Amino acid sequence: QSALTQPPSASGSPGQSVTISCTGTSSDVAGYNYVSWYQQHPGKAPKLMIYEVSKRPSGVPDRFSGSKSANTASLTVSGLQAEDEADYYCSSYAGNKEVFGGGTKLTVL
Amino acid sequence: EVQLVESGGGLVQPGGSLRVSCAASGFTFSIYWMSWVRQAPGKGLEWVANIKQDGSEKYYVDSVKGRFTVSRDNAKNSLYLQMNSLTAEDTAVYYCASLYFHSFDYWGQGTLVTVSS
Numbered sequence: 411q412s413a414l415t416q417p418p419s420a421s422g423s424p425g426q427s428v429t430i431s432c433t434g435t436s437s438d439v440a441g442y443n444y445v446s447w448y449q450q451h452p453g454k455a456p457k458l459m460i461y462e463v464s465k466r467p468s469g470v471p472d473r474f475s476g477s478k479s480a481n482t483a484s485l486t487v488s489g490l491q492a493e494d495e496a497d498y499y500c501s502s503y504a505g506n507k508e509v510f511g512g513g514t515k516l517t518v519l
Numbered sequence: 520e521v522q523l524v525e526s527g528g529g530l531v532q533p534g535g536s537l538r539v540s541c542a543a544s545g546f547t548f549s550i551y552w553m554s555w556v557r558q559a560p561g562k563g564l565e566w567v568a569n570i571k572q573d574g575s576e577k578y579y580v581d582s583v584k585g586r587f588t589v590s591r592d593n594a595k596n597s598l599y600l601q602m603n604s605l606t607a608e609d610t611a612v613y614y615c616a617s618l619y620f621h622s623f624d625y626w627g628q629g630t631l632v633t634v635s636s
Contacts, residue, residue: 442621444620444621444622446621446622446623448564448623450564455614455626455627455628455629456556456564456614456623456626457626458622458623458624458625461619461620461622461624462620462622467624499563499564501564501566501621501622501623502621503621506578507566507569507578507580508554508566508569508621508623509566510563510564510565510566511563512563513563513564
């Protein structure tokens with residue numbers, strides 16, 4: 411059982427928007443502004459997409475955005491494209507440790 | 520270009536030991552916290568360990584405390600994970616990653632550790 415809770419799957423059609431949630435507790439998501447999101451294609455290493463809740467690393471399209479409210483963080487992918495189909499993981503600092511969500515498989519219909 | 524290259528994975532018997540390494544290049548290794556993250560076959564990501572720039576602070580997930588040791592050699596731009604008393608539950612791809620404000624910003628390609636008799 412993962413420390414953070416994500417829906418196992420999400421889907422959307424090309425051009426649509428989809429939001430993936432990541433629910434934690436006061437000890438992790440709610441307690442720190444250190445939530446990040448990762449994209450992982452099959453057989454590849456994860457890639458950082460969002461850090462510190464809502465910041466985008468250089469090179470990540472602005473179609474990807476992050477937010478947080480209380481103990482739930484969210485990743486929104488706007489203008490879905492075929493290449494966005496992948497697994498997405500959230501993570502949070504939890505006081506001398508890092509915790510991950512169980513992952514969400516995003517399908518572009 | 521930032522590169523993290525893991526090595527040292529392989530097949531090991533239950534109860535055995537293995538050391539995996541990560542060679543870093545393309546960035547100033549010595550100023551970064553570094554991490555190990557693992558992924559069991561078909562499963563999600565699991566944080567394993569963090570180590571401070573000078574090695575003075577180390578943190579581990581509960582399931583590996585007392586069995587795994589993270590270390591680094593800044594002169595060689597290298598990160599290590601010594602794994603002892605391995606069990607089947609430790610079977611995974613082990614990734615090294617640089618840690619930037621509690622986000623894993625660069626990742627290696629991973630090295631597979633299989634614990635089986």
